[in-house]
Amino acid sequence: MSYLSHQEYAKLKLQPLINELSISILSKLPSDIESFTLNWLISNQKPLLSIPEQEEFKHLKIELEKLKQGKEGEPEGISSSTSSDDDDYIEDHLIQLPSNKFRTSVSAEAYGQWNKRSDFKPRHIPKTNEQRQRIIEVIDKCFMFSSLEKIEKEVLILAFEEKRFAPGDKVIRQGDDGNELFVVDQGELSCSKVFPHETEERYLKNYTSGEAFGELALLYNVPRAASIVSVTESLCWVLDRDCFNNIVKDAARKKRETYESFLASVPLLKDIDNYEKTQMADALQTVNYVPNEYVIREGEWGDIFYLVEDGEAVATKTMKPGLPAIEVHQYGPGGYFGELALLKGAPRAANVIAKTPLKCAIMDRRAFKRLLGPLEDILKRNASEYEGYKF
Structure with a gap:
C-alpha cells in the first residue's frame, strides 16, 4: 500500500472526502457553496495529516478561493493528463442539482426511486473475442467499475455498444438529457462547459483510453x-441507462448492505449508532490478499486502518536487531489493526501477514479520524493487550 495508483488514491482518499462534503452541503443547503466548502475544509482539518493530504488540502483551498473570487481561466491542475478519477471531482462541482432533486448523500439516488424499477433485462450485443478483450482492458482501468464482481462485469461486456466518432463530432451537448455512459477505448475527446453568466465554452480537460x-x-x-x-478518430463503449442503474448502481447498494451487516458483527463498533455505521459502510473499500502476502510492513508509515472481513492474519515483530521476526498476535473475522499508527502518527511497529486468503475492509486516515475518533480511548485501552508492538 506504499505506492498508490491514481485509481487507488481516489478510491481510498478522494472519494470519502467528496462523500462527506456532499452530505454536509446537502444537509445545510448553503446559498454560498464555495464559502461553505472552504470553511468546512478548514474546520475539518486534522492535526495528523500526511504530506500528500496536506498538499491535497492546500490545492483544494486554493481552487475554492479562486471559485469564491470568481476568477476566470482554466482550473489549475486540469490538463490532458488528468485521470478519470479527477473527472468525478470536476463534474461534481459543475453539475447543478435542482431543488426538487435533494439528496442526502452522493449515492442516495441508488436507494430511492431507483429501488422501484421494473424487472431488468440487460441488452445483449454480440462481441468478437477481440472486442471482449478490449472492453475488459478498458473497464479494468476505469475506477467506476472497480467494485463490480466478475459476473456483473460479464453483463456489462455484453451490454456495451460500440460507437465511433470522427474529429469534431459532438458526443454530448451541455443541457441535453442524458441516457448513456461513455467509456473511452481509443482516441481523445475534449470536455468544455459554458458557465453561468458566460457565453463562451471553457475548456476543462481531455478524455483518453x-x-x-x-x-x-x-x-x-x-x-x-x-x-x-x-x-x-475515437471509439467509445456506450452503456445504456437501464444497465447502468441496475448493475453499476446495484453494486453500490450491495456494497453498503454487505458492509452494514459486517460492521454490526464487529465488537469494537457495538456502541456506534446505525447512521454512523452507514457512513462507515460508504467509506470502506475491500482489499484481498493471498497467503503469506504482507498487508503492512514494520517501519512503514501508516495511513490505512484495517478490519478483517474473512480469513486469518498474523502480526510479527523483530524484537532484537538481526533476529527473525516472531509472531505476536493473530487476527480473524471482526479483528482490526493499523489504528495505533493513525492515532499516534508513527511508523508501523510490526508486520501483518495474511495467513490464509484474506479479505479486509480498509479506511483511510481522514475517514478513520472522523468516524472512529470517539472510539479513540477504547482503541488505546485495547492496545494494552499487545503493548510493546503497537502498529
Whole structure:
C-alpha cells in the first residue's frame, strides 16, 4: 500500500472526502457553496495529516478561493493528463442539482426511486473475442467499475455498444438529457462547459483510453453538465441507462448492505449508532490478499486502518536487531489493526501477514479520524493487550 495508483488514491482518499462534503452541503443547503466548502475544509482539518493530504488540502483551498473570487481561466491542475478519477471531482462541482432533486448523500439516488424499477433485462450485443478483450482492458482501468464482481462485469461486456466518432463530432451537448455512459477505448475527446453568466465554452480537460464520462446525468437525472467533442478518430463503449442503474448502481447498494451487516458483527463498533455505521459502510473499500502476502510492513508509515472481513492474519515483530521476526498476535473475522499508527502518527511497529486468503475492509486516515475518533480511548485501552508492538 506504499505506492498508490491514481485509481487507488481516489478510491481510498478522494472519494470519502467528496462523500462527506456532499452530505454536509446537502444537509445545510448553503446559498454560498464555495464559502461553505472552504470553511468546512478548514474546520475539518486534522492535526495528523500526511504530506500528500496536506498538499491535497492546500490545492483544494486554493481552487475554492479562486471559485469564491470568481476568477476566470482554466482550473489549475486540469490538463490532458488528468485521470478519470479527477473527472468525478470536476463534474461534481459543475453539475447543478435542482431543488426538487435533494439528496442526502452522493449515492442516495441508488436507494430511492431507483429501488422501484421494473424487472431488468440487460441488452445483449454480440462481441468478437477481440472486442471482449478490449472492453475488459478498458473497464479494468476505469475506477467506476472497480467494485463490480466478475459476473456483473460479464453483463456489462455484453451490454456495451460500440460507437465511433470522427474529429469534431459532438458526443454530448451541455443541457441535453442524458441516457448513456461513455467509456473511452481509443482516441481523445475534449470536455468544455459554458458557465453561468458566460457565453463562451471553457475548456476543462481531455478524455483518453480507460476514462468514463456521462455518469452524472444518469446518477442525478439532470441535463448534461458539459459538452464532449471528439478531437481525434475515437471509439467509445456506450452503456445504456437501464444497465447502468441496475448493475453499476446495484453494486453500490450491495456494497453498503454487505458492509452494514459486517460492521454490526464487529465488537469494537457495538456502541456506534446505525447512521454512523452507514457512513462507515460508504467509506470502506475491500482489499484481498493471498497467503503469506504482507498487508503492512514494520517501519512503514501508516495511513490505512484495517478490519478483517474473512480469513486469518498474523502480526510479527523483530524484537532484537538481526533476529527473525516472531509472531505476536493473530487476527480473524471482526479483528482490526493499523489504528495505533493513525492515532499516534508513527511508523508501523510490526508486520501483518495474511495467513490464509484474506479479505479486509480498509479506511483511510481522514475517514478513520472522523468516524472512529470517539472510539479513540477504547482503541488505546485495547492496545494494552499487545503493548510493546503497537502498529
